[in-house]
Amino acid sequence: MDPRSEVLLRQAELFGGRVLLAGLPADDLLGSLPAASGWSWHAGDQSALEARFAGRSHFGVEVPDTDFDSAVLFLPKSRELADYLLQALAARLPGAALYLVGEKRGGIERAGKQQLAAYGKPRKLDSARHCQLWQVSVETPPPAPDLxxxxxxxxxxxxxxxxxxxxxxxxxxxxxxxxxxxxxxxxxxxxxxxxxxxxxxxxxxxxxxxxxxxxxxxxxxxxxxxxxxxxxxxxxxxxxxxxxxxxxxxxxxxxxxxxxxxxxxxxxxxxxxxxxxxxxxxxxxxxxxxxxxxxxxxxxxxxxxxxxxxxxxxxxxxxxxxxxxxxxxxxxx
Incomplete structure (x- = not known):
């Protein structure tokens, strides 16, 4: 199991509903969260996820046209990409929870404090496995971005x-x-x-x-x-x-x-x-x-x-x- 997924599962009670996992790794996270769906832009990960969890992960550059009540973004390397993804997700989640998870060496602390702040008051929920989990309630939903x-x-x-x-x-x-x-x-x-x-x-x-x-x-x-x-x-x-x-x-x-x-x-x-x-x-x-x-x-x-x-x-x-x-x-x- 990817260490970022392990951090999520330490707080599994938060993710029992219809959560969208954006940029998720190709591990067993969808198996552990049966009501969750995935959004991937990595063709290899998507192929592995489709083989194991057919129809539950979507591939592309736009937020999937599916229903979800909260979302988790697995922090990508690119700050510009993270900005786009966070805005795209926050636009779909007025008043709801948006989570950010990532490795410490990947800049998760900075991203949690700075990039989530555009949508509300961010708070750190957990730190383990050299990773952190952050959350914000989307108080100021942005317009959907034009990629x-x-x-x-x-x-x-x-x-x-x-x-x-x-x-x-x-x-x-x-x-x-x-x-x-x-x-x-x-x-x-x-x-x-x-x-x-x-x-x-x-x-x-x-x-x-x-x-x-x-x-x-x-x-x-x-x-x-x-x-x-x-x-x-x-x-x-x-x-x-x-x-x-x-x-x-x-x-x-x-x-x-x-x-x-x-x-x-x-x-x-x-x-x-x-x-x-x-x-x-x-x-x-x-x-x-x-x-x-x-x-x-x-x-x-x-x-x-x-x-x-x-x-x-x-x-x-x-x-x-x-x-x-x-x-x-x-x-x-």
Whole structure:
């Protein structure tokens, strides 16, 4: 059981009714709270929850259209995302209880004191398992937020013209181009013809660039996060581009028979470091590539991905190294 869930269950009498658990982990919490429902924006968690508790958890970027009398937000890493989620939940809970739970090292004390204060007088209910549980009675319900109005748009000057990028709260490198993607953008020439995949698409910078540069290739953008998927769709639309965007937990959700996989893969999940998605990508990329298909990947220089690439795919070349990042290329052997 996730330690945040354990803290909730220490106060189980508060959560016996129709409570919405927003951003819940994929553990047995729904089993312990039979009247509760879930709201997830992580495709992997949602898949696990659906398998165990069919129909009780909803996936997406908007508050589910379901009845609930109180809500618990599992504090996300991004403050902007937390602001949006708290406002969206508080708008549905006039006079009712809104709870916030999170890890101490994730900033729960600050969030409990500061972010909940917009809706009433917050109070700490419990502290255990290196986590805290906070509560506020929504005295001043806000209007429901317009998620698209919270998007940040910026323009990239690329060789083939400006690209408009639209990112939503919580998406990696929100409102700016990260250094890894900037380096990868300089090394997207000469890809093999055929279907292309942007793995871990974020706001869609790489995928949109690929579609514009290779208009005759089918391009798929894949991310585990619903807010990233929504951002990528906005970025494609802002540039008049048409590509498939899918939510999925890792490379197993990607199409087969790809000409190339291009990625600036994530290695953080919440406040924890997590390399699993990238290591699984490297182990299984070959099964998604055509016979001479190619993978092109950017990563922090300190991450030892080259041996994994060579073990599971083929000879690995370093195309570029700059500013603490490397661009690797390998063809399926």
């Amino acid at each position: 698209n109005a919270l998007a940040q748009t910026f323009s990239l000057s690329l060789a083939d013209g400006p690209l408009q990028v639209v990112s939503l709260p919580g998406v990696f490198s929100h409102g700016r181009l990260d250094r890894g993607s900037a380096l990868l953008l300089l090394h997207l020439d000469g890809l093999p013809s055929g279907p292309l995949l942007d793995f871990g698409c974020g706001a869609g910078v790489i995928g949109a660039t690929l579609k514009r540069r290779y208009p005759d290739s089918a391009v798929t953008l894949l991310d585990v996060d619903a807010f990233a998927v929504a951002s990528s769709r906005l970025t494609l639309a802002a540039n008049g581009l048409d590509a498939e965007v899918i939510a999925g937990d890792g490379i197993r959700c990607a199409p087969r028979e790809l000409a190339a996989i291009i990625s600036n893969p994530p290695f953080h999940q919440g406040v924890h470091t997590d390399y699993q998605a990238t290591e699984t990508l490297l182990r299984e990329a070959a099964s998604h590539l055509l016979g001479k298909g190619q993978m092109r990947l950017v990563a922090n220089s300190f991450l030892r991905y080259a041996p994994l690439i060579e073990q599971h795919l083929g000879a690995c070349r370093t195309l570029a190294e700059d500013d603490g990042f490397r661009v690797y290329q390998a063809n399926r052997g």
